[in-house]
Amino acid sequence: MQKSTVKCRIGPSILNADLSQLHAESRRLLDNGADYLHLDVMDGHFVPNLTFGHPLVKCLRKNIPNAFFETHMMVQDPQKWIEPMADAGVSQYTFHIEPVIKEVLPICRKVREAGMKVGLALKPGTGIEAVRQYIDHADMILIMTVEPGFGGQTFMADMMPKVQWLRHNYPLLDIEVDGGVGLNTITACAEAGANMIVGGTAIIGACDQRSVIASLRETVESSIHKCNV
Numbered sequence: 001m002q003k004s005t006v007k008c009r010i011g012p013s014i015l016n017a018d019l020s021q022l023h024a025e026s027r028r029l030l031d032n033g034a035d036y037l038h039l040d041v042m043d044g045h046f047v048p049n050l051t052f053g054h055p056l057v058k059c060l061r062k063n064i065p066n067a068f069f070e071t072h073m074m075v076q077d078p079q080k081w082i083e084p085m086a087d088a089g090v091s092q093y094t095f096h097i098e099p100v101i102k103e104v105l106p107i108c109r110k111v112r113e114a115g116m117k118v119g120l121a122l123k124p125g126t127g128i129e130a131v132r133q134y135i136d137h138a139d140m141i142l143i144m145t146v147e148p149g150f151g152g153q154t155f156m157a158d159m160m161p162k163v164q165w166l167r168h169n170y171p172l173l174d175i176e177v178d179g180g181v182g183l184n185t186i187t188a189c190a191e192a193g194a195n196m197i198v199g200g201t202a203i204i205g206a207c208d209q210r211s212v213i214a215s216l217r218e219t220v221e222s223s224i225h226k227c228n229v
């Protein structure tokens, strides 16, 4: 009988794309093999940067009806945007636990009730113990490998023990890494056990997006395969 296992999925972050061409850029990423789109929502409070909100996601959804949309909510008040993002057609609502540490569980419930998957995100300074009790209420844990707020930063390899701990204890959990992930850093992520890979500048800035996405996938799939033989 085939062992059940996690699947590798590559989700480009569109943060550093030409946002005036968001539909075309998103289409191109999906045509080049992306499994989902990672949409970085920043409110200028939780992080010192501002991007876009549910109105833009809704427009994108109208043009791209079928792709899996993950919103990475880098916002101070994630409760506030659950309904608007569900209405905009978001598939997975990934929020940071830091500003809402006492309300994580009710927020997870509300996200599910609104029809979206739940992702819980951890900043680099947040230890895994902060999320442990909520893992069973989430579909995915996002381990940030840069300080959230900007694309193009240096990958923090010292976040890999968090990924390793999660994979060791939760063999079937979706574990995402985000920040500075590209061809030079994917092996560390894959070996630690990440299966959902967010790539920003490494994919958006590539001349050949298809081959970068394929290489990232190959590295992750070969690690998943090694763990299963």
Ligand SMILES: O=C(CO)[C@@H](O)[C@H](O)COP(=O)(O)O
Residues within 6 Å of the ligand: 013, 015, 016, 038, 040, 072, 146, 147, 148, 149, 150, 151, 152, 153, 178, 179, 180, 181, 198, 199, 200, 201, 202
């Ligand atoms: O959430 C963030 C940054 O806050 C990320 O999604 C980055 O936008 C990824 O970009 P690279 O670090 O891969 O360039």
